[in-house]
Amino acid sequence: MGRVPSVAKLGFIGLGAMGTPMAxxxxxxxHVLAVYTRRPASAEALVEAGAVACASASEVASRSDVIFTVVTDTEAVETVVLRAGGIVEGARPGTTVIDHSTIAPxxxxxxxxxxxxxxxHMLDAPVSGGVQGARNATLSIMVGGDRAVFDACRPLLAHLGKTIEYIGPSGAGQVAKACNQICIVVNQLGVAxxxxxxxRAGVSFEPVQRALMGGFAASRILEVQAPKMMSRRFDGQIESRLHHKDILIALDMARQLGLQLPASALAADVLTKLQQAGGAHLDSAAVFSVLEHSR
Structure with missing residues (x-):
């Protein structure tokens, strides 16, 4: 793949909480941008800013040299890429697909x-940093695929993230994301x-949090998720269903590799209980409520 021009013809598919600010x-x-989403209303602001709304993923592909995707799971990526009306129907040889979804390696x-x-070409390039990171273009981007394709696309990725790391061949970016999600969901249980x-010991956690943030226990989870747990407000933007999906991917990988991940398995169990209790669309910090009400 050659060098990406300073003004490139780009496509973006998936305009949810992460995809919209990234696009x-x-x-x-x-850059010139063509977009496709199943919910046309979510593309309105981008169209007003100059993007072109397309009727299908294949139309996006026909207009683009590099196509970004951010959808929910493996099946959704396969749908927009390979099935009827998908990217493969409109893409020319030499086109690159950069998938920022979190899927199985x-x-x-x-x-x-x-x-x-x-x-x-395809790069698997899952991201971490949440909606705020997407808005501020400070995401961490973990990339798998051909190194030359990555090098050519790196200037585009720099518009989206601050930490851009080439991990290895195809699937390696998703392995890195699985590791990322293990660290998040296990740490989240520890904070809860x-x-x-x-x-329960009669101590307010607010000064405890400040003390911990000054020491070795400091973490982004302690900083960001602890206030949600303390306030019992779980209407944030890291939906628990996504962390549930992601940790199950990590556990499935572990089974295939003959590994035991006991802390991840416990986190998955708590997230499963949260889904069963109707908390799929609550912030992932709502695992706290499962522990708080357990006997």
Missing amino acids: ANLLAAG AGARRLAVALERHGV EAILLAE
Whole structure:
């Protein structure tokens, strides 16, 4: 793949909480942008800013040299890439697909192989940093795929993130994301337990949090998720269903590799209980409520 021009023809598919600000950053950088979403209303602001709304993923592909996707799971990526009306129907040889979704590494590898048959490159490039990171273009981006394709696309990724790391061949970016999600959901349970312990002991967790943030226990989870747990307000933007999906991917990988991940398994169990209690769309910090009401 050659060098990406300073004004590139880009496509973006998936305009949810993460995709919309990411697409906006690419548009703000001066690139030509075609977009597709199942909910046309979510594209209105981008269209007003200069993006072109398309009727299908294949139409986006026909207008683009590099196509970004951010959808929910492996099946959703396969749908927008390979099925009727998908990217593969409109993409020309030499096109690159950069998938920022969190999916199974094996799924990313399958998609890369399928696209390569059509002369289309693919990078699996999941992100971490949440909606705020997407808005501020400070995401951490973990990339798997051909190194030369990554090098060519890196200037585009720089419009989206601050930490851009090439991990390895196809699927390696998704392995890194699985590691990321393990650290998040396990740490989240630890923070929830710490809050419960302090409160049951009659101690406000607010000064405890400040003390912990000054020491070795400091973490982004303690900083960001603890206030949600303390206030019992779980209407944030990190939906628990997504962390539930992601940790199940990590556990499935572990089973295939013959590994035991007991802390991850416990976190998955608590997240499963949260889904069963109707908390799929609550912030992932709502695992606190499962622990708080457990007997």
